[in-house]
Amino acid sequence: MGSLLRTEAQERAGLIDVTGYDLSLDLDQGDENFGSAVTITFTCRRPGAATFLDLQAETVTSIALNGVALDPASVTDGRVILPGLQGENTVQVESVMRYRHDGEGLHRAVDPADGRHYVYGMSFLDAGPSIYACFDQPDLKAPYDVRVRAPHDWIVGGNGAAKQTAPGEWTLATTPPMSTYFVTVCAGPYAAETDEHDGIPLGIYVRASLARQLREQRDEIFEVTKQSFDYYHQLFGIRYPWGKYDQFFVPEFNAGAMENPGCVTLRDEYIFRGAHTRTQLLTRANTIAHEMAHMWFGDLVTMQWWDDLWLNESFAEYMAHRTSAEATRYAEAWVDFGIARKTWGYGVDRSPSTHPVAGASAPDAKSALTNFDGISYAKGASALRQLALYVGDGAFVAGVRKHLTDNSFGNATMDDFLAAVEHASGRSLAEWTRGWLRSSGVDDIRLEVEEHDGVVARAELVVTRPAGSTSFRSHVLDVASINEGVAMATIRVHADRPRTDLPDLAGTARGYLLLPNSSDLTWATTQLDVESLAAVPGELLATDDPLVRLAVWSALLGGADTGRVDPQRVVHVFAECWPHEDTTSLSDMLAGLVRVLYPYRLVPQADSAHVQAMLADAGLRRLDLVEDPQAALTPARLVAATTTDADLLARWAADDGRPGSAAGDTDFGWQVVRRQAALGLIDAAAIDTARARDDSLSGHLSALSARAARPTDEAKRWAWDQLYGERALSNYEALSLAEGFFAGYGENGADELLRGYVDRFFGELPAVPRKLGDMAAEKFVMAAFPHRAVEPAVADAARAAIANPDNTPGVRRALADSLDRLDRALVAHEKFGGTV
Structure with missing residues (x-):
């Protein structure tokens, strides 16, 4: 099937308005197929014109437009042509659909633990038509009435609150208007935990074989869910608009989660089978907050077309970390963002496939997926973080509120959002938009310092644009001068030109480590001078500030990534300093990044066995230092992934002498x-x-x-x-x-x-x-x-x-x-x- 063209979507949206979907799904027809029957009502602005439905069916049983039968065999290339439209129209389509096993459409999975089957719907990006016939584009919103027939031992959930009306028969409450790509139905013998908060019914669902783990972890999940609701209600000033709030942790899910209104689907690896780290809990909490942010930004207000998909994801990414840091027990969320998410995004933004955060071409639906990456998530979130610093947080939040209020249950564009922030702040964002949203690549930042007898005489922050860039990107960031772990001076800088004088550093003692972006506020590659680079191991060990350590590691990793720092220097610093790192996000993510990207990759093969042995030794030394059984899990995992000690591996495989929570x-x-x-x-x-x-x-x-x-x-x-x-x-x-x-x-x-x-x-x-x-x-x-x-x-x-x-x-x-x-x-x- 050809992907929907933007021009086709614009033409269709200019012709029709969809007023309602009435959908019936029969999931009790065996393991391979299910029945789908939908009635769609819509109006047409030009009676007599024609349009088309999107449909990917195994077999089309019948099609009727305004009571007139159409030939089911006429479906071509996934489209049902609807000729001779009236002012008000009703189209009915019955079809047999095939379950999918690729994480899209109506996915059916079998749990080998007990042989039970589970179904969930994933309509993103253009998979909805493999579940039901629809006008599949984000700006044709409509309310949904859904009924589901399922095996008698299954439960059913979806966007609207589900009610069992008879054995195997379920009716879901009518939804507010929503886009086709949000429609989901989840069905199977799911185990459930329920609660309520602020008048909102809450549910958590998982396959039956994980029921015990869900019972053990439900309180933590509900706690983060409730904290996120409270934070968003206060921040946005708009009540949650989708009724109940279910979270289905489903098997074989392609992404981290999907923001279906009222029925979020998440990968069931987030229900941990056994030992897990604080970082894993933080990641789950962040995902919960991310998907909930979409209930407002993405679901309540949806992009007009897929080229603004970045705005949905950038906003949810930004809000999730802000919420985790300010409203949950995971105050280190911005450290996690810097080492996990930004490192991912930097890799993409330094690559030949880089693209601007916004404005990337999306001539058809599927082309948008090629830009669904670390730029759309991490860099876009960094841009929004910078925007809040640029206009002031109060003006930023006021702009967000205006945008959500003005466009509720509708569609909007990036320009609509930026106009709302401009209105709230009184500042033009044209130049800021060119630098942050319309240009690609990573800026380099460094300090140029003149000193006399250890005292700074002059200091400048130097910003170098990526090759080929024609727009300057302003930066709001901190610069620190650090000695033996203590910041002797930290200054806030607004760099709106290639060179920015730093008079507040003049006359101060030069620190061993001069560190631009010391709070990791902006998106840039930090270049350390020779003296600072030499001081890195000692300062990493001395400083108590995890954001400073993050900024140092970001400079090292970025330096190796851009060919400025020897990868083996990074490994040596890791071996010396990592065993003493006590911020779990830094500890866990660094262990993963260094063991995956350095031996046998950035480090030549001839040196990699030695480097890998250094990593295994660092893990063993960390094990000697930690007392918390949970904290032993990360170094144990590092050792298990890098050691060549056959005897140790054999003992651990037999669960003999495993450290901490790795035991059993x-x-x-x-x-x-x-x-x-x-x-x-x-x-x-x-x-x-x-x-x-x-x-x-x-x-x-x-x-x-x-x-x-x-x-x-x-x-x-x-x-x-x-x-x-x-x-x-x-x-x-x-x-x-x-x-x-x-x-x-x-x-x-x-x-x-x-x-x-x-x-x-x-x-x-x-x-x-x-x-x-x-x-x-x-x-x-x-x-x-x-x-x-x-x-x-x-x-x-x-x-x-x-x-x-x-x-x-x-x-x-x-x-x-x-x-x-x-x-x-x-x-x-x-x-x-x-x-x-």
């Missing part, structure tokens, strides 16, 4: 098994034994990943056949196999075995979206890419695949981002060479 934890056990498998220390029978002890979905997926990771010809041939043969895979099964396949490249001679598969990987890519769907295909490419094969020939093969017109735009985008990481590694190898 099934998921940690699987991490150990996967490492054993990648090192060739266990055979398939040992993996099958571990799988027999864990009959859950997580166990099934972990076993697939472990089997694919084994460095044997038999294992690779089996995994390849699973991935690219005729076997039907769920999106999660494909990702698990992909993550394991190239995992051991570079270790124990596995590169000799795997090198022949690299070219085959690029050759098979055109078939991946057809097998997995567009959203899952992009994630698959990122997971399956041979990141450790840091060779010019691999880069050339990736470029050829990007140029191949048989690959979808989403696959090409994922390849471009992966290639950029590979090119950065090649630059680092050439520039810094071997061991420092």
